[in-house]
Amino acid sequence: MQIANIPASLMSIGHKHWQRLLETYPQEEWLVALQSTVLPVFCLSDFVAKSCQQDISILQFLHLENGLVSATPDYAQLLAAELEAVTDESEMHRALRRFRRRHMVRLAWLDLTNAQCIDASLSQVSKLANTLIDKAGDWCYQHLASRYGIPMADGVEQPLLVLGMGKLGGEELNFSSDIDLIFCYPELGETQGGRRTLENQQFFTKVGQKLITALNQVTSDGQVFRVDMRLRPFGESGPLVMHFSALEDYYQEQGREWERYAMVKARIINPVAPFADELKAILRPFVFRRYMDFSAIEALRNMKRLISQEVRRRQLTDNIKLGGGGIREVEFIVQAFQLIRGGREAALQHPGVFAVLDELKARQWLSAEDVDSLGRSYRFLRKAEHHLQQFNDEQTQTLPTDEVGRQRLCLTMGFNHYQDFCSQLEQHMQSIHGQFMELIGDESEPCPDEQVNELSDLWCLPLTDDEALALLAKFLDEPAAHSFWHALSGFIDDMRNRAMGTRGRESLDKLMPWVLSACLKDNPAPSVVLQRLFGVLKAVCRRTAYLDLLLENPGALAQLVRLCSASPWIAEQIGRFPILLDELLNPQHLYQLAPLDGYYNELRQFLLRIPEQDLEARMEAMRQFKLSQQLKIAAADVTGVLPVMKVSDHLTFLAEALIKQVVLDAWQQMTERYGLPAGVQLPDLGFGVIAYGKLGGIELGYGSDLDLVFVHNCDSQQDTDGDKAIESRQFYIKLAQRIMHLFNTKTASGQLYETDLRLRPAGNSGLLVCHINGFAEYQLQEAWTWEHQALTRSRFVFGDEALAARFLQIRQDVLCLPRDKQKLAEDVRQMREKMREHLQAGQGFDLKQGSGGIADIEFLTQYWVLSESHRQPNLCYWSDNVRILASLEHHQVISSQWAEALTTAYLAFRDSGHRCVLDGKAAVDESGQFEALREQVREIWQQTLG
Template identity: 50%
Template structure:
């Protein structure tokens, strides 16, 4: 084991002063001193639970000990009688095992692949145990949810992102989607609930058990926004509702997310197989799908703009050549060719990267450089997060944490570490640009257009800055951002097909550009979004405004001038056709000519029209 560097040896004296008597310095091994010096999270944990350190010294972490997590947790839960006890035991178990993983990771006792596997399986074990305990409790309280044939219905949980891929990082949110198979009602309870009510209530309790902070911390931060319709959608959906959504409204980014989806717990049951078979055609197309390249390029552009906007420098996940770009490279091949090449359908990155090389979709050299870079970046990310059990991918600016990372990554000092990091990220960026294209080179006009697209598509927050709104007052800028965010949430509640979303994404940057040039931007936008909500499911009207810029300008002028006109247009969208002819639009029919005008309209109606 590499000795501590000089700065870390000095810091060890600070650590010694914090240690209680049972952890006297002379009783600690060199390994314990190293880990306690590196990680404040481990240090705090063993000070609170000295027996954990004794266990680590006598039973060091093993690469395959994840196989025992479920049995260890069941033993801890065997005497739990209420939700408070469940929450406490889950939190303590998570912390104890995370200390063991941090120990193994810091000392490089196991490979980085093994660390990722242990982190992922720990999360799955905790999620499944909490779900199963709560399912039994809810069935006792409300009865068992059943289908029309009286068969019990389970709650299935899709683990998304790195959790689904078996690549979870040390301190991470977990992205989940909840589903149940068939409609029906509970049986055997004090009163009958339909399955939607049962699973919604159970899902809410499950999130609370995992996510709610207590004196023991939390288990995982739970993110449910990847579900259909996002935050505005139902918390739990039936299989039929899921299938309808992904067939009718599934978007490219949802295909991208669904590549890594994995059913938590028993994934070979009848319902699990049914769910997997239902989702597969949405993710992996039977034809070679090159359209995905532009979609991924657009997503990468959104991330790059967020990095610039939020000043996320030194970010090893989102920055140029970072972890996200390696993920994009691999998923390009999965989404383009996965329907025809089963070897590309793996949820995990490294096996898929090997398959890409075997199919000669990337050169062996490029594939190997990506593999080495990925493992380097993931180890650096996990070490960084394990210092304080903190979700961050930004390199530290303080000398202590820089010294910690340089030592744990086996470099003499920080400059040597950053030199190696730069070399890896440069290799990744080169492959990414060759495959997906560089989105950085754009003209000033294209840049301005891109900023309006960013305003529409990137869901900016009130505290975000964007140059295209710089001319507005602070209140107006916040109001515009709120109106856009509210409109986007309203869209998630509506059934809009892929064509409708495509037209809307083309229309909105132009509309925002014209509206926000006005001094009354906030008022005008509030009237227009109210109108748009009424027509978003009618693609013809969206196309009218998108394809005829003059009609859009007339609409903006009229809505700005009169709330009554805006209200009438929202109520009677057919009137939008009048925007196409400014000659009649601004020259109303004389009062005494209405009779002749009506007669002319009626003459155009066929006699047999009823």
């Protein structure tokens, strides 16, 4: 290149570099003679100039008596000689970097002065990279083998095989490219002959780590290559090194289309690899299908779609690699033929673009004119790319916006004016894009939702933390963005490791941008909502129908986000039982609750589709009904449609409907087997269910179990009237067992309810079901005070009218017994202290068991009912605390002030505990907000029970 052709602005840069060189090495008088040769290159490349300033031996290496060294060196021989005497790791790092710098300067010099064609430049950069990787790997292997021994399997030494991916694999590496690698080894085993034995996996992991450090670490001598290992199985979360069998299992069972696309350009870096053929045999079936695989076209379209997103997100309008008609589109055209026909045509399995283009031309799969046009355009773009990177050893494919960069590009590409270069570039890119659209084309229109488009990049592209946070800065402040990205990146890693199938991954990839967008809309804590949604998505990721449901029904997705935002308990329920997603399809239906007395009719309608003989299906259906109705109640709850008292009413009536159906189903099953018990006149069953605790008090919560007691009124000792007759009272025991089985058996949708029968006469040692007269006798003669306390919260919830009336009379008789108030107070106080000792949570205010909490209020009402009902029988009419307190006030057992204080505290504690359940927390308050209410309860307790 003649100095006369170089613009003054570039000459000024070159002179500054030259002067700095002379100032750095004033004693090197031989430099003066090289000025006319060196100065033009210093004008064109800061990288070359700074490298020579850092290491004058580079110029001595390049400029011998006969001028620039242009013949291709034997890189392997030269580097082996330099590493032969190196024993220290830092020395090895230094040698690699100096070697790389020296030879990259040489290649840049040849390219910038147009002393070699782009084909030769690509080939030499690739050969240099091969040598640096291979020799560094050998050094690390030998260095570790001297300590741990040689890795062996069945008496055969095991090598580390390095797969070069991308342009390195195709031997068309960029000048300043990073390198994509995958490490593997043949077989499991262990090292032999060292001071310490390691498993082969451990040994090769250490080798891989040292090799990455040798290449990737930035030192005072620079860097050899940026190393990217994300293309390995399972990505960043996968093992660094895999043995052949694990590699084969992964690609057969979990390999994805983009990995297949990437593997087209895979090449074994090791020059001598005894297991190379075996490794190729493992990878070949995954990459190249035996049949004509036109599905590859859609896979490439998807890849191109992702690239278009990246171009749009980063506003890469002048990118000659990723833009329309850029370098990547040529590679797509070539790889489309490879993926479609490569299984049948071995010649197409070559990883290099030029070799495959020649093959396409020879076989006339592309016309000679088209191949020649693609080849010319590709070489033009690759040469421009190399020059852009050689100016300052930067990995860039973006056209310069500054005048210096444009002048350099014009000079090296042979143009007088930058506009002339741009015109030529546009022609080449239009030619490439035309062929790309003709072959692959049909690129889907981007989603009309701009926010979803941007968030698609967040999910689909391998962004760095800085890139992701910059994108999220449009939607969130810095702390929230960090939290959101931390949650999302963890989920991305998790999903990468899950076996989902191709269709499942495609559906998830389409859905996730919408999920992210929904989380960011009107949510005060988007990262929290996102975490809750992940539980749901993990549960359904293998069930493509649910992913499609959310994708095709934006309203359902919006409802899911709304409910998960309101309650982690709801999110957990949907995650455990994905069938609940069906309830989100119709928002109006979701918030339209059954009337309190309508749950049983709804349940009967729900069960009509299932034959009565299909017991398992009916059990599962009842559980699904409970879950779906519970979700509706929760949805109405968290959105403020229902107050907490009404929530408990709905949960209680839902439970009663299911109790009724369970008893009837159990009765049907029992009578079909044993016949009717003696004395039964249908529709009466001679059987009843008594509810205690929260169900008895109409205060059921979402996670509440059922405290039940079963009674019958069968006085006969005769057998049932069936073919397999049993004693009639034995029938009722078996009926109770069957009821418990229907409640407690776990199906796909879990248990119907957890049931507790310990409040029956004689507790766990008593029969599961007792005669109503036995129940009366026990309550009147044997029951403890605490059992009478429990009776205040009891109700008859299912059974014959005669049994119900008999139970109410027994309950009235027992509760109205005259009692010694002092003895009663002592019993109540002792039971309360025992309960608190065993059940109270350690930290904060336990809303139920803590001093001044719910249990204290319940014990007070129970005490007043038991102590005063002999005077005022109407006190024992109600079973729920709020109405008991109102009744106590009405009959002047307690003052209006006490009734109001206890009712206010009781409702406040219940409401808070209820929210804790929905928030997935223990029912404990640490805020201190209830101190005044607690103090009032404690004061009343002290005055009443001392």
